[in-house]
Amino acid sequence: MAKLFICTLAWLFFGLGCTAVYANAPNQQPSVAFYYGNEPPVELLSQFDWIVVEAANVDSTEQRLLAQHGGQPFAYVSIGELDAWRGATTSLPAAALVTSNTAWNSQVADLTHPAWRTYLLEEHIRPLWEAGYRGLFLDTLDSYRLFAPDGPAAERQQAALVDIIHSIKQQLPEMQLLLNRGFEVLEQVHGEIVGVAAESLYRGWNPTTQVYGAVPDSDQAWLYPQLARVRDQYQLPAIAIDYVPANNRELARDTAQRIHAEGFIPWVSVPQLNQMGVGLIEPIPRRVLILFDKSTTEAGELAYTNAHRYLAMPLEYLGYGAEYLDVNGPLPSDLLHGRYAGVVTWFNEPLTNASHYSAWLQHQMEHGLRAAIVGLPGVPISGALGRLMGLREVYGIASQGLTVVNHDDVANFEGMPLSPPTPQTSYEVVGSGLTAHLTLRDNTGRHFAPIVTGAWGGLASYPWVVEEANEYQKRWNLDPFAFLQRALALPDIPVPDATTENGARYWMTQIDGDAFVSRADLPGTPFTGELMLSDILMRYQVPTTVSIIEGEIGPEGLYPQYRSVLEPLARRIFALPWVEVATHTFSHPFEWENLNENDLAGQGTTTAGFNYNMPIPNYRFSLRREIEGSANYINRALAPAGKPVSVVLWTGNALPPEEALAIADELGLRNINGGNTSVTHSNPTMTRVYPMLRPVGRYLQVYAPQINENVYTNNMLGPLWGYRRAIETYQITDQPRRLKPIDIYYHFYSAASPGALRALHQVYEYVLTQETLPVYTSTWSDVATQWYHTGVARHLDGSWMIQGTHHMRTLRLPTSLGWPDLQRSTNVAGVREIASGRYVALSGANDAQLYLTPHAPQTPHLRYANGRIDTWQHLSPGNITLSLAAEQVPLQAELAATQGCQVSAPNARLEQRGTSTFLHYGSARGERIEVRCANR
Template sequence: MTFAGYHFSQQSEVAARGGYHCPWSRCCNTFVGKALAILLAVFMMATQAPADTGDQPSVAFYYGNDVPVHMLNQFDWAVVESEHLSDKQFKAIEQYGTMAFAYVSLGEAEQWRGADAVPQAALKARNENWNSQVADLSHSEWGDYIVNERVRPLWEAGYRAVFLDTLDSYRLFATDEVSVQQQQKALVTLIRRIRSEFPGVKLLLNRGFEILDQVQDEIVGVAAESLYKSWDARTQSYRNVRPEDTEYLLGKLGEVRDTYGVPAIAIDYVEPSKRDEARATAQRIADAGLVPWVTNGALNQVGVGTIEPMPRKVLILYDDTSTEYGEFGYASAHLYAATPLEYLGYGAVYQDVNRALPNDTLVGRYAGIVTWFNARVGNGTNYRSWLLEQMDDGMKVAMLGDPGVPISGDLAERMGVQVVASDVESSPKVVSSDALLGFEGMPSHSRPEQSGYKAMNDDVVSHLVVSSGDNIEFAPVITADWGGVALSPWLLQDGIGDESRWILDPFAFLSRALSLPTIPIPDATTENGSRYWMTEVDGDAFMNRAAFPGSPFTGEVMLKQIFREYRVPTTVSIIEGELAPDGLYPELTTTLEPIAREIFKLPWVEIATHTFSHPFAWLNLREGELTAEGKTAAGEGYNLPIKDYRFSLEKEIEGSTRYINEKLAPPGKKVKMVLWSGDALPPKEAVALADQYGLDNLNGGNTHVTTDNPSLTNVSPSLRPFGDHVQVLSPQTNENIYTNFMTRPLWGFRRVIETYKLTDTPRRLKPIDIYFHFYSAGQPASLNALKDVFDYVKSEQTLPIYTSTYSRIARNWYNAGVARRLDGDWQITGATNMRTLRLPASLGWPDIASSTGVVGVRDLSQGRYVALSGDARVNLKLDGAVPSVPHVRRSNGRVTQWQVDEGSTVLEMASEYVPLEIELAGIRGCRVSADGAARSGGGDAVTLRYKASTSGPVRIDCG
């Protein structure tokens, strides 16, 4: 039995009642001849090759509270407890083709669901193990309850598939053959009734072997628990299944598959810390021709099935009491650790350590836990217990800064270390270090007030050893089988002002401490071998006068000298409070609005809002004094001091959008984006509002790495996630930083070219973002610098996109799924906007001919970039050789069609406004047909150049 975060097998039920371990359907059968039939079935299975499971669905069962929808939606079928899913989560599970099966207990009434609608007269016995009541299936009111109170609400909520559990619970009270037959007849009737009242509903059964011959046409599959590995609910322990019980269940599941022609699913249970054993068990089940699912006893873990989703999220813990405003955007983990994690392919999930910590099993869901505390945390006792539990489950933990709790007692024993402290004033000296240290330099002077660790077993590796003045040696940077620790002050070295450098190699340390696997890495910087290029303009100073003859408005200068001259995808915003009649400059409205209309009419310009009052400090406004209407008074330096305006998120986002759409946008164009203003730290509610109104979002972060300060610490992360809502941060910062807020040097924005280069090599960390304000048109020096930046970027191999496109790509990156299949292939799910994988060289090359949804590859010094078609599901096969079949090596456009038949490939591509280029490779001996394209090259590769932004069909015939 499985329900609501718990698992219960019929074998365990017998044991709990003083019986012996065997399935109900076997123990209670009174016909001796049945045993001979079972033995014959097992013998026949043993003499046949395993059935091909390639066309069988991948299946997951998850009953935990915090549902990992973006892992479950990688499966074909996902069985869930609907009470734990919102409507939005349900849709997210099914958005890429997954069918969500809602759990329904057919034979029992669960206490936790409430008893108001349960027909008490139908209840016949009590299941003490699970605090539930067993029902008489033949009672008419019970059938009505199941249909109307359990299934119908699911149907109305959109579920079209149901998992029926507890089919055999009637045996707790039906002890003779007559009553058993009566219950089975009622069971068949109820299943048929469900199918009749909800046409097309798909039913998946848990066991029910005795009635399969009567309902085989009503079901899509059968699951059974504990084929090789089991969970004993009574003793709360994992165990191996007895060979005779395995043989019995193999026979029954083989009959499901071969006789009834539906998938047979085996659910086995392995403790979370034994992930390799779970993988081996899943493979063993698949080798028997069955669909595997191996998970923990509570079924609140992302387990292993036909596919194993690779966790792409890292749980990052921070202490809100030690960060400004309690905002994780100011936490060291966000400022410094998130960027290397993103490069490695992992998105951050931020969790305040002072709030309730996750209680579902985290192994399989998160790639690891990262902490970065500056001191001991407030709820140290609870956190310490939770941390030990995670380590015991096999979760890897990387502790940066301060561990947050004392490393002593059972925690020190689990970590295999002993704390060593220097109690003298003299500064410690470096004794030894390895490649994990010295990433951007080692300090030439020693670091006072330190402690570290002494390894107590051979599993602990000391990467840095220092010695204090009293000759006591200790290691402040270690890794082990549980993760690793890197203590301050050996993480970052402070420089002049706010400059800093990494002492620790964060890429190597995080990879080693978290034991990150080698996987195809989703990438949001590149597509079809070209680096993304976007252009965004904040609306500030649209109404300023420029230092040019006639003192034109900066909006006019920008229109004539930038927007009309550089015809590339450009997102332009305005601030309503600077243009509108109810803003700061009502006397200029009739002059400024026509300029904005001319800009927004340009075909290559995308429209955005830069809010109504340009909040400078969003968190201050959020935290400010509230009126009864929940609004904060404007002013106090937190936003533009617009007369009589009281701050409102709705006015800032939806109101400004409506103003632009109604007053400034040409017919057929609408606002696509909100470009966050000021400190660009909008509260979660603001990001949620943007999502609600269908607006993409961008801005924030402070990436401004330059040649005189070339540290990774100056590269911000790409995302600021709030659960279901994600703020997308700008890839590089704007001209404010390079010009000291437009004071000097006014030409300083040229230095953003340094940033573009340093965020491209040796690692491509960011796309290109030309990000500026209207005040760059205020002076000749700043305007010429802007033109130099455009000219440089035009000379690079890029794929120009609108910022709204990038916003969707970045958010898609956060949730795209990477799963390893049991057959060795890789499955990529949901990569519809983000369409690139960076393939580690050790994985080889994509086998494009045998893969689906893979359109090309380009090998660069920054990595091997695999191009995807944008299909919801991609199957990636790998090979050791460079592809010799037709594929896209490079393009400045996106794939709109990719169709491969025997001997021919049809391709269509489109760019966002700019003339399209396509470089094809692997075409030796093939004929390329491309109307309207100029060609260059030959042999194995050809480049097609179009005057338009679309290609039309490109046909490659290879005979």
């Protein structure tokens, strides 16, 4: 862990400050962040222009991700001190380290000593260059004052400091240098640096008393002109780093605004710089830390946990991705408020490490992190934790006479229980500021509150969360959307949305390769692939991802006798322009977690009686053979030239291990499948809607938006027409909340029976009546993956900065935020309000800046299109230029607020309806579209 700054010590001794710096972008100040903690939150830090980190806490992947949006990482370098934890490869002479800084357990260096200079340049700075850093934050520049406070001795140290900075730039001219203070040498080095920082301009922290507070007026009076000189005389960014308690976010925002108002660049955090603070922008933490007990989870798999199964989906709808951590492992030591939107738990049993976890949770909550505790809390809500939460546990509640006193809608989502269940434990409200969403009374007159929210978060206790009749018949008592929003105090933000683009709902179609080798129950018993080609693929010429299982039709598979017929058939299908090529693996694993490398195929059976994979003779299981091997076979034998496999469609229970996801990522293959979203009108519960993503290590598995026909047909045992009920799933996952895109997802065996084939036609015909944007599964996999990483930040000027929007191009606006101000915004193409929400269309650039207004836009904008934006230019008020392209379907679009304007769109049929212009094309691509409005 890197030491903070000498400036904290300087403030203590001299009432001065210290800071860090960064370079100025044309006509605007760069945003800057300082984070020295472990496992840096790259999804938040990468939204800044310059990011100062302790390189020892950043691995190579994190370093790359920090720069993913064009930001510049700066590595911390202590110029004047040697930290005890860092050490040196070669021993330094005693004369080079002349005294100690006991506040930071470090040794203070003589900057004039050649050995120290060699250490800095060769052992510390050059390795950072070789590791890829092109920026350094130079700290402890005035530590020499601990042994040479002034006079000639101090002047010699200052001359040596200037020489060190010159040497860095001479040897590494591309290295950008930020200084922490160094005001005494600015005249000599200002041309070689990109900025200067100093801490504690308005709010500071005293390391001796451990107290936060306002900086004395005399100290402000000294530091302010120093920063002003940096800004005005040297025309460099001047950064003020101030400190406020971690749990006082409003004070941090106010302090940042105050610094910004003076023309300085703010960073407001805690002294250890291990919390995400507030700067020129404040990234919204879009991750929620979900803790689960791996030791009590089936196969240790997070997909089987209640938190993943039931809570990740409503969190995703609200705009937050889940990050999972085993509660039995090391818990984060850094402050998490500002890094995560909150912590979420749903345990089924008491934790074995209850005391350790309870203390950790209390510490994080005391520092501002909110918690949503669902089911069993895992630890007693008692002692200091109970006092913090304002709750007292009550045991031995009578099973008779328990009645509901009152409740609100948070506790009555899909229905209240017919009779109140008797909890083993419930809670009395003993603190202030709590809201009881459900109050019970027993026959002794005692009152209990199983569902409460307060300043620390919220608790929804067992058994009042979900009512369960059996594995497939469950319903929410708790409103998970409302509870999570209240418990975590989630703010209204522009929500990244992976269901919609340009006002249209995504539609993808995918075929798993199962039963390509089977024959249809029709005259002539054709292969299912033949019937699927003639009846479905040739009729519905929409983007379709098609896969085969090599182990079915390949030369090493189970049915080599059919190869001469099936391989040419697969080639005909893959040659269709609207078909995307995918692999459904080699041996179709059914239960991925039960297969190990070199297991003989066909050994062991699943709970459903299947082998763990297809019993291919003499095959020993290999993840690389399953993915890379099958893709190579398809590319070599089946796919047209220049149209290789682009997607892997997971098989069986679709729970690939991290290594499988890593192989797909290495090969550049998108991935999809898994989840089991199958909500219907006969079972209309959100418990049947799965999340979008399953994070596994550094990788993301993308679940299919809806499940395939296997579930709707009871494993094809009947009713064989059951897949038409997928239409109900599409409807329920669209309104009142659009939770999912449309996915027509089936297997080749749907062509094996007339009833199943007829149901498939019914599904297609229904979807064709909807306003959709058809895409390949690879496209949507990119959208869903980027959704997880998209950055949303508040700028101090009131706008929203959106990072990572090349694939993920939609924001859903809460009505409380108003409408996009299209004149002031950048890379914002339009907006459409429908029953499911208010959807803002982004242009597809890598970032966007969104300004808001209370009024709907009255200047031309894109309201709807069934294709994606290729190019976009907002030339001036009322004047836009764009081009659109659909995937394999004729393009259609609506340009709103075009009355009185000239619309030019070659090859399109234009139709004016009210204030909108509709464009109809005969092909999938639109040429340059121009809108010119003379008086806008």
